[in-house]
Amino acid sequence: MVDVTRRHFIGTAAALAAPAIIRPAWAADTVKLGCLFSSSGTMANIEGRLNHVVRMAADGINAKGGVNGRRIEVVTSDPASDWPLYAQIGRQMLQQEKVAALFGCWTSVSRKSVLPVVEQNDGLLFYPLHFEGDENSKNVVYVNSPPASSVLPAVDYLMGAEGVGAKRFFMIGSDYVWPRTINKQLKAYWASKGVAATAWREEYVPLGFSNFQTLVNQIRSFAAEPGGQPIVVLTVVGSSIPDFLREFANQGIRATDVPILGLDMVEADLEGLDTAPLVGHLNCWAYLQAAKAEANTRFLADWAAYVKAKSVPFSADTVIDPMVSAYDSVQLWALAAAKAGSFDVPEVRKAFAGLSFADPSGYTLTMTGENNYVARGVFIGSVNEKQGFDILWQSPDASKPVPFSPYG
């Protein structure tokens, strides 16, 4: 009796811990799409939403008759915020599940770990996050913006007269490839503008770090030094973002003293925070929930209805850029597959040239044959007291993406 119990529990532990792919019933007239988004670990709260958005997008396409006469079937997984696991599950999805395309990854380190897998298997990975650029694989579709069309406009805004005329910069990031590359490019950018190297500080924390007291103390003494208006460029990710913001507010620093430019900060990071003392801090994305567009109203309503219908364990009235970008990814893939009349990766890839799609941000996304980047608009958002972002500035149109940064 005791033995059975024990075995049972070990079995449960093993089953729960193994990289579980949830397999729906297989049918001949379907085409499979794979998701690589974590529902556990430090990225769970934000990445977890993207699985559901991909499903929602697929449901929408299926309701209109599917793609090339086939229904889309979404295969989800849980890479558990464990970067090598993304590659392992990605390989499994491509080789065993034979998915037509992968949608996944939030952090650049997870993308970098999946990259060799999609290249070896000639798969297609749609990556929905804005990122550090400097990468151009024919097997990855970069649906969101490289720094030249997201980070630099925001930094320019803060340095300009319309912003705060920022002169000094405190960079604080999680210790991995995206923050380090972004900061390297920023330093080169500032150097090209004649900012002295003494005007910036750079600090990194481990992923999932939460004890920001000392760093916020350092930011306060950095702000007290002479030399002009300081700002914080925040590239920490995951659960570190709300923890940092809370400590920042508690130590009494306001956006008008030292503004934070949170490059990975989304509406979801403000859930559960009292944002009144945080009003005015900035972020920059290719989509903000406050975007004024008919497609956005529709998307927000669709998401709220989907959350309600499927009892999705996430907020019905919070929508973040990567959700929209994941949605766009599915749409772009479906458009390309329909245009190619095939699900073969080389055919689909050829069909990318000249695609366009009016997404919820209000901009029209376009792709060229030059690379797998997508042209997006830019928003600069300002934290408001209702745990959201007001649009402070937005680009006149979707700019042509620059994959390789001339800086750094």
Added chain:
Amino acid sequence: MVESLKSWLCGAILLVAGLMQPAFGASPSFERAGFAVGLCGDGAAQSRVLDALIRSSGEVTAEDLAFAGILLGGLLERRLVCLGDTAVLLEKAGAPDGREVVSGGVRSTNGGRSPVLGLRQRGLVETALGISALIAGETVELRRKGLAAVERRMAGVPDAVLVRAQDNESDAGLKTAIGVAAQGAALSSPDPARRLAAIRAVAEALSGAAFSRLSALKSDPAYRADPAFRAALEAAIAKVERAVWIGNGLALLYNGLSFASILFMAAAGLAIIFGLMGVINLAQGEFIMVGAYAAYAVQEAFRRFAPGFLDLYLLAAIPVAFFAAAMVGIVIEALILRHLYRRPLMSLLATWAVSLFLINFVRVVFGSQNLQFAMPSYVSGGVPLYADFIVTWNRLFAIAFAAITLVLTLLILKRSPLGLDIRAVTQNRDMAACLGIRTRRVDRLAFGFGSGLAGLAGVALCPIYSVNPGMGATFIVDSFMVVVLGGVGTVIGTLVAALGIGGANVLIEPFYGAVAAKVIVLVGIILFLQRRPEGLFAVRRRR
């Protein structure tokens, strides 16, 4: 500052009608309708009217300043709605209609928009609001808040404002404070006597910013030429520098203590469970999460049944969280762990399964998003204590909480019959059983007690960290580190280890960064355990 202005504005809004007679108390340099229209314009227009108001705030009448203050307060709180050529002030954000700012007539807000403030404009609004409160504030308290706001943004405030505020001020204490602030503003005055007074006034602030301002004067020609100036400046700099140094030392101490208290809270329960039963409980982090969710449930209950006492929910949550986590612990012990004693590997896997189960169970029931806690004033914000040293209330709450937990735990272990049993079983299980102690019952109670302590940690941590189903995973590695270093089964060892690890982390971080701090501490622990595998304080035991 904004908080208290809010309450003042609510009262003042009733006065708006009275203030809105344009003939009464109007100043030549300020035009109410133009100001409102400017605030409704784009960033440039907003900056223009705000700059103009601040520049002329020495002459603008108190009535006009109060009017501007009400408008700006409304603007910050999104209660100002722009309608074509005019603006409407709402009583509450989102209300369907409000009063037109100049005429006072009721207007619907249909088709209107609330302007979004850029950072530059927001800074100007804060300055202007501070000036308005300092000069036109009804109560001493409001004017004091105004002074604090003005001092924060001194560079953009005309001298005439402080002169005027000082002349008008009736409260003696505040009058002196304004005088000191005004003196400080004269740091670059041509009059040497005023400059010396300014140096002394700035040195009163004892902050890093004051240090920078004073240090900048070293390149002033007077520093070389005038020995009196030089002596005064050097004395002031030395004074501020010492204070900042002490303040930083205090901050370091406080940071170390608060990190240690978090580590201790997370590890205390584990020390008992691991020490007593040798169970490596990987679900300990999830017991912390259960405690935090129990606190959330208590908050929701207060919200529904006793909204007036909502601020007290954290205190009420203490026993609830303890018993919730203890019950979960006891159930798990009874259902699973009691079959696995003396099989540490099995119990490790089983508790891991439990942890995964709890995470997913909570995720399904509550969702994965961060929970929304209403933070009472006693756990949000902070108070500057000395120089740049700020005591943040949420950390202080955790420190106090950890101290009380420590005392109670020690009392229970050393003074209660249960504690006696627990110690007996820890030291020699078989002998204790021979003497008639029901070891299984002690195990269960001890497991419940250890889980309950983790639940308490959940209450202490919810003002500091985000509460979501995965929060427990953050703590498990750190708590094992603390328990193993402290020596299995001793609460004092856990305390010392928590203090040591917390202090070491905080000491190393400013010099080598947070990543290196973590690595150095880990390497240090490994080296220490090589020398002393039983940890800092080992309990002598026979198994």
